[in-house]
Amino acid sequence: MPRQSDEVTVRAPGSIANLGPGFDVFALSSPYDLLTVETTAERGVRLRVAGQGSESIPLEPESNTAGRVAWLFIREFDLREGFRITIHKGIRPGFGLGSSEADAAAAAYALNRILDLDLSDNELVALAAQGEIAASDIAHADNVSASLLGGFTIIRSYNHIEVLRYDPPENLGICIAIPEIEPPPKKTAQARKALPQKATLVQLTHNVGHAASIVCGMLTKDISLIGGAMDDIIVELIRSQFIPGYKHVRAAVLKHGAAGVAICGAGPSIAVFFDTGEADPKHILKGMTEGFQSIGVGCKTIITRPGGGAQIVKGDASLRGGLIN
Numbered sequence: 435m436p437r438q439s440d441e442v443t444v445r446a447p448g449s450i451a452n453l454g455p456g457f458d459v460f461a462l463s464s465p466y467d468l469l470t471v472e473t474t475a476e477r478g479v480r481l482r483v484a485g486q487g488s489e490s491i492p493l494e495p496e497s498n499t500a501g502r503v504a505w506l507f508i509r510e511f512d513l514r515e516g517f518r519i520t521i522h523k524g525i526r527p528g529f530g531l532g533s534s535e536a537d538a539a540a541a542a543y544a545l546n547r548i549l550d551l552d553l554s555d556n557e558l559v560a561l562a563a564q565g566e567i568a569a570s571d572i573a574h575a576d577n578v579s580a581s582l583l584g585g586f587t588i589i590r591s592y593n594h595i596e597v598l599r600y601d602p603p604e605n606l607g608i609c610i611a612i613p614e615i616e617p618p619p620k621k622t623a624q625a626r627k628a629l630p631q632k633a634t635l636v637q638l639t640h641n642v643g644h645a646a647s648i649v650c651g652m653l654t655k656d657i658s659l660i661g662g663a664m665d666d667i668i669v670e671l672i673r674s675q676f677i678p679g680y681k682h683v684r685a686a687v688l689k690h691g692a693a694g695v696a697i698c699g700a701g702p703s704i705a706v707f708f709d710t711g712e713a714d715p716k717h718i719l720k721g722m723t724e725g726f727q728s729i730g731v732g733c734k735t736i737i738t739r740p741g742g743g744a745q746i747v748k749g750d751a752s753l754r755g756g757l758i759n
Contacts, residue, residue, distance in 0.1 A: 440472060441473070443468065443470040443746065444544045445466050445747045446467055446539045447532070447741045447742070447743070448467065448525040449580035450532070451530075451532065451535075452666075454645075454696045455642075455663070456588075460588060462580055462602065462608075463580040463740055464525075465524055465531065465736070465741075466536070467523055467524050468521070469519065469521050469537060471517050472518045474515060474518050476516050478495075479517050479519065480518045482519070484522050486526045486527070487526050488523050499565035499566055500537040500541035501568070502567065503541040503545070503561060507561070513549075519541065529698070530697065530701045530703045531610070534568070534569035535577035538562045538563070538566055540744055541562070543582060547746065556596055563578050565578070566578060575589045581743070582744050584743030585600060585602055585740055588600075600649075604655075606710070607708045607737065609715055610698065610703055611703065613703070613704075613732070614732040617702060621700055622699065625676070625701070628672055640667050647663035660707060661692065661695075664696045664707065665694075670697050674697065676701065682729060683725030683726060685725070686725040690718050691717065692721075693713075694706070706718055719737065
């Protein structure tokens with residue numbers, strides 16, 4: 435099989451998925467992980483992980499999102515070689531910021547480049563989504579689509595993966611608060627089990643209208659519309675109950691000029707959206723911190739904005755820009 439190289443390093447962003455009423459459909463790209471894939475003569479996958487929370491990342495390929503993607507490529511394309519994958523975590527795992535998704539996306543992107551497969555965006559998203567099964571038992575296409583393509587993504591179809599991608603407003607700022615609590619293992623799978631299996635017609639009508647408004651806001655670059663539509667009365671209504679201080683944080687940031695608030699993925703991190711030309715992010719960060727402190731929980735905060743998708747890193751790569759420390 436032809437190839438461009440035997441080693442590729444990819445920087446891939448995590449994601450802020452769901453975005454209020456956009457459960458399993460909407461996502462925005464966020465901070466970055468770095469992943470290097472090298473080909474080996476021996477068939478199989480070997481993993482090494484360093485960086486934030488690396489001690490919690492499984493090294494067994496089938497239990498690791500990047501490793502699972504690599505094995506999928508080996509089987510799907512009948513490869514007789516293997517891969518050595520080195521992951522440097524810039525995204526703290528377990529806090530709803532797309533840590534596992536970034537690794538699955540980076541692995542798919544790197545392998546597509548190494549093997550010179552020229553896969554389409556939809557094909558890459560479908561393959562990367564299979565890696566997510568290792569982390570949450572579900573093939574999350576929304577999360578990996580933002581990690582692969584950057585910007586604002588919509589999963590139009592899960593039957594045959596079809597992704598739509600749009601550029602968010604340039605003045606869309608994001609503040610993220612990461613509460614200092616310990617997330618449980620397999621947090622996303624557990625969070626899904628707590629969700630209702632049925633929704634009322636009133637709930638569905640509300641969520642569809644608000645989800646459509648987010649898309650309209652992205653297309654018209656209306657941050658006020660985007661933020662006001664971040665109102666989910668089905669999924670976030672349940673998940674917010676498991677985040678200590680959520681109501682306090684929400685109330686505090688809205689007083690400080692925030693356009694809207696959403697839980698990052700399955701939580702417990704909280705994302706606040708604002709217009710960089712109108713609101714002072716320092717006041718929003720203060721509101722987030724005070725909101726958590728009011729119930730005795732500390733938090734780390736970051737100011738960021740929607741990022742680009744996965745990309746090849748040239749030369750001496752280091753984790754730069756948009757990373758959570």
